[in-house]
Amino acid sequence: MASAPPIPADPRPHLVDCCIDGSACTACGHVAARRHDRCERCLGSTTPKSFGPSGTVWSSTTVHLRIGDIAPPFVLAYVDIDCGPRVLARIVDAIEVPAGGVVRIVGNDHGDLLVEAVAS
Ligand SMILES: [Zn+2]
Structure with missing residues (x-):
């Protein structure tokens, strides 16, 4: 699996076609409005996910x-x-x-x- 792009200094969500380019944890299901390699909650693996609109x-x-x-x-x-x-x-x-x-x-x-x- 490709790693998430580097986290930019601006913490606001990045949009692709009016949807948020985020991530979801494959272990606990936690969702984030940013791409992360590891879950913010449990440090499990994540997968890129689009949310919205x-x-x-x-x-x-x-x-x-x-x-x-x-x-x-x-x-x-x-x-x-x-x-x-x-x-x-x-x-x-x-x-x-x-x-x-x-x-x-x-x-x-x-x-x-x-x-x-x-x-x-
Ligand atoms: Zn998690």
Whole structure:
């Protein structure tokens, strides 16, 4: 099995076709939003795995401060990606999505994962 690529300094998830390029542990099933050679939880072997693009908001908040080039207000959310890890994402157009709301990965901006609300 090929080893995972080196972990870049930027800890945010890397996207391939709007899905997270992550890994899953072959021993305990732990999933990660990054490629790892070893499981973060049990140090078992991992296999590359793609997660997304859909997920469910676990929690969200509106930010009213400028962060770098990102003008306020914007909405950050922790999203439980379907069958995948929980990741931090920014919701496009600062639309508030309550916990339990369904979102979909649409890309990234300034390295941040971007999601949009999915009509239910
Ligand atoms: Zn594990």
